Amino acid sequence: MAIVTDIKLLAVNPDAHIQVLQLADSAHLIWVVDDFVADFDTLVDYSNNQAYFNKPGRDGTLFPGMRDEMPDSYYTTLSAMIEQLALQPQGQCFKRHQIAKCWLSKVTLTPQQLTPKQKMPHFDSLVDHSMAAVHYLNDDNLGGTNFYRYKHTDKLAFGFDDKEMILDMVERVESSAEQRSGYINDSDDLFEKVFSIAAKPNRLVIYSGNILHSANITAQVEFDKSALNNRTSINSFFSVR
Secondary structure, X not given: OOOOOOHHHOOEOOOOEEEEEEOOOOOOEEEEEEOOEOOHHHHHHHHHHOOOOEOOOOOOOOOOEEEEEOOHHHHHHHHHHHHXXXXXXXXXXXXXXXXXXXXXXXXXXXXXXXXXXXXXXXXXXXXXXXXXXXXXXXXXXXXXEEEEEEOOOOOOEOOHHHHHHHHHHHHHHHHOHHHOOOOOXXXXXXEEEEEEEOOOOOOEEEEEOOEOEEEOOOOOOOOOOOOOOOOEEEEEEEEEO
């Protein structure tokens, strides 16, 4: 196999491994693709030496760190993988898709810098056909992704009809902000951790964007974007029909 040395030539790894997991007591599926891209080292080099990162919050989200939009080649590569998922036995939902954004993301806010809303699990959208993807550039020592249930409901995912429940959830988080020391990594008085995905270099994880989830920020994470142990991932958002 030819070695790709330019991120403009990024491509899906023909040896990528796809598995489908199901959240317990629900119909929600999580898609895990290991060895996603063909030349992972070039992608890591790009994230460390070429990307330009904006200050936290400039992307218009509550992501606790710095982001840069990925080049067009990454959009093309992710789209090619989604097309492969559509051919899988449970992949009918991927038949049509449209990618909104692909963000190269580095966690740079310390636990002390977080707002109350950054100390809780979140959802990316309230639309049923919105999907989220995280492509890990780090190993599991810097944390994967946890999925949660708000303890005042049986639901794992929220919709537009859950406005009152969402407002109640946020109000309870803000009222207990002083008891929340930083990033949420496990169950607490308001949220139950129901599932975890370990990080692995070049692992892509895809799930419904309306499921409560949060990055698992471990004690090994360094919050300097240039540090060896900075948690780095590519977070993408797309719709399916």
